[in-house]
Amino acid sequence: MEKSTVFNNRLLPYLLLLPQLVVTVVFFYWPASQAIWQSFLREDAFGLVSEYVGLENYQALFAQPEYYRSMLTTVVFSTLVAALSLSIALLFATQADKNLKAAPAYKTLMIWPYAVAPAVAGVLWFFMFQPSLGMLARPLRGMGLDWNPLLNENHAMMLVVMASVWKQISYNFLFFLAGLQSIPRSVIEAGAIDGAGPMRRFWTIIFPLLSPTTFFLLVVNVVYVFFDTFGIIDAVTGGGPAGATTTMVYKVYADGRLGGDLGGSAAQSVVLMVIVIALTAIQFRYVERKVQY
């Protein structure tokens, strides 16, 4: 005989949902709709002249070879950043999960970079690897490597990837660590008694049980590389050399903020939004099947 409670109030569920809905509308739907509207306008920086131009901004955008190039750059950049920050964070988390004396200190240190503002992180990396003065660039040059992110596209890309990964590892580390700690020890011990070595235990027991965390982080990291990395890129390379590190989101920032081209910039952010929504949908549709909750 089960007792079930029935709520007959029609309004209550909506009322309970209201705060969340308000936040979503104010902070997401309203700005997003503004961006969509703006992408059909041509405006000067001061907003004195504003005319409706239909799809002109989009046409101009897709007529630019630089735009396709930034798409390609984004693919390379986001794949590298997401893959590296997830795998390195997982490695660190598994190490911090061991019974070490220094584990608490280790955990604290791992979390710190997350508190650093993107622009500051960018400047830090910029100075460490500045060709002539950087404390890490000098040994590289000393070894006979011509380290020059100012002109060498690959070096510049490495630099922005490193800075973005460094910034994101902390966040991933936290979630992985929490995920690892929620895996019942008895399961792992059973595996150990059956004679599975540490690597085998990891891939057959721990990793599958960690999959919900991994999936969540994958979605979050994709959004991070697509939306949140322009501050780092601006501080490290300014999108250079010769546009080699101009990702789509950096281009949105550069065209809108430095170029004052609000219509073009808005059109780009709409395109970016569509891509990220599509990517997220794909992840939920296809990747989530492999997740074992």
Add this chain to the structure above:
Amino acid sequence: MAFRQIGAAAAVSAALALATPAYAVTEIQWWHAMTGGNNDIVNKLAEEFNASQSDYKVVPSYKGSYPDTMNAGIAAFRAGNAPHIMQVFEVGTATMMSATGAIKPVYQLMKDAGEPFDPKAYLPTITGYYSTSKGDMLSFPFNSSSTVMWINKDELKKAGITEIPKTWPEVFDAAKKLKAAGHATCGFSNAWASWVHIEQFSAWHNVPIGTKANGLDGFDTELKFNSPLHVKHLQNLVDLQKDKTYDYGGRTSTNEARFGSGECAIFLTSSGYYATAKGTAKFDFTSAPMPYYPDVAGAPQNSIIGGASLWVMGGKKPDEYKGVAKFFTFLSDTNRQAKLHQESGYLPITKAAYEKSIKDGFYEKNPTLQTPLKELTNKEPTENSRGLRFGNMVQMRDLWSEEIEAALAGKKSAKEALDAAVSRGNAMLRAFEKTAK
């Protein structure tokens, strides 16, 4: 401790508020991008002005970098609460100018306020940059600089270079000698790639950056800096980059430290670098005029300015404008200008202040500070050397630098790179023309 200071400050300001008489003081908001020692200078100027009269109070506030300040001002204008005075760097000029109604031209402001104002009292190479083709001054020059060549005298001596190089071929030779004498990573370099190698280079050789007097005479300007001379110069840089006889130093000032550290003994950048050089260089240094190609007829012509000017925003009350006008008169005062110039290293904006600095014998002790002035006043400016005014110049500079980088990295030939910079830039100019009414 910080709380105690805030508490004390609050108490003082409360006391002041109670102590001031009931009639209202008109506040003048001044947004700027000056940091460090220059920030102190800004605050001191405001204090002096506020102490000199009792009707107006100038309130300076720092708004971040040049682009940050400009964006903050534009955003504030859109929200209907723009400051009265906004400091905008020289490349923002076209954007500010085209915003009819958003700004109040300075010549108009002075006339309306009945303040004595003679545009001829100012150095034409400075005000020309901020004036219409008719000579009407639109904004008030505040901190101006120009490009100079910084020279590490000790290292030149060590490398056996007895004369400071005057022409580009001489610079290339000196750089080769420096490289052989141990400067393996940098014979010479520069900051502000586009400003130095395109903008200043063109004016200094009296060749156009673009038509319509480099855009000063109209927004329907077209870029012209893919001429054989420009291509030759970029090609020289490309060749020298291969073995670091020239080593690219980036789009902004971030690599200026390479001069102070002694790595690069010849370095082209702003004359405004003076204060930093003085503070960091542990060697004997000086500044020299920019090099030129001796086979170009009429070179060297004159240099153009960098730095920033003060724009007055539109839609304010007449009384507030009167205050702004009085403040500009105050800034133009000869003694004050001379002092400002001698303290900050920025250029004096009035002829009288320049003459006074000469009379005071200031340049005998500080010849480095006269170099940019000599460059600017080298010859009567031509259509190609009054200045430049291109829409979206902030981003345009990045675009030009991108193409310079592509050439230096060997991705494009010098000609291809400059052609691309011109055609991409022209597309940007046409887009700007559509919004600039």
